[in-house]
Amino acid sequence: MDPAFWHSRWQEGRIGFHQDRPTPLLVEHWTSLGLAQGSRVFVPLCGKSLDMAWLASQGHRVLGVELSAMAVRAFYDEHGLAPSIEQHPAGDIYRAGDVDIVRGDAFALDADTLRDCAGVFDRGALIALPPDMRRRYASELYARLPAGCRGLLVTLEYPAHEKAGPPFSVPEAEVRDLFGRDWRIEVLVRRDILDAQPAFVAEGVSSRHTVAYRLERR
């Protein structure tokens, strides 16, 4: 899961994680977070996700971070936007409309950059990382988000011995272990998605759920 792994996924077009519509759980549950119009939302490991455009359409300012320049450029191209590009301590920052994306390593983002993020949306981010990186991700990156920040975290759960990640299975106990000290955690929904994912069934996976959590930074 080092940068070379993700760069080659983008270069070779192996981006099965990309969805051609906003994440349904985002659309269903985002308003329950009660974030104000105009507030800034952090989208870690954002790819070229349509979730960023959807959040902007809801009146948010969006801050994404993504390793792959190819993904960042594709996001703006596909929305007919011509971003400005400036230097940022963590990499280049692309800006257009209400969506800013830092092209760089999420772990290099400092607290100052994340200070005004009132919200965070995490889909395909925590679960894209292997266990040791998930611990760093929670204890370093999420730790830089400000008190009161509210988030929607989407995870996957499946018998981990039945398939190698990514995406990794991240059970509720691990979410509570990673985030429970600094974040209030509430399960919003746990949904059985095995029937909707024939590729997983073909690989021998016997159960698969997606879980949406509401997070609130203490």
Ligand SMILES: C[S@@+](CC[C@H](N)C(=O)[O-])C[C@H]1O[C@@H](n2cnc3c(N)ncnc32)[C@H](O)[C@@H]1O
């Ligand atoms: C599984 S994809 C999910 C992308 C997006 N969240 C979505 O739902 O389509 C994970 C993304 O994280 C990016 N990534 C991986 N490690 C990263 C890091 N340390 N910093 C920034 N981006 C990273 C990859 O290039 C890839 O685009």
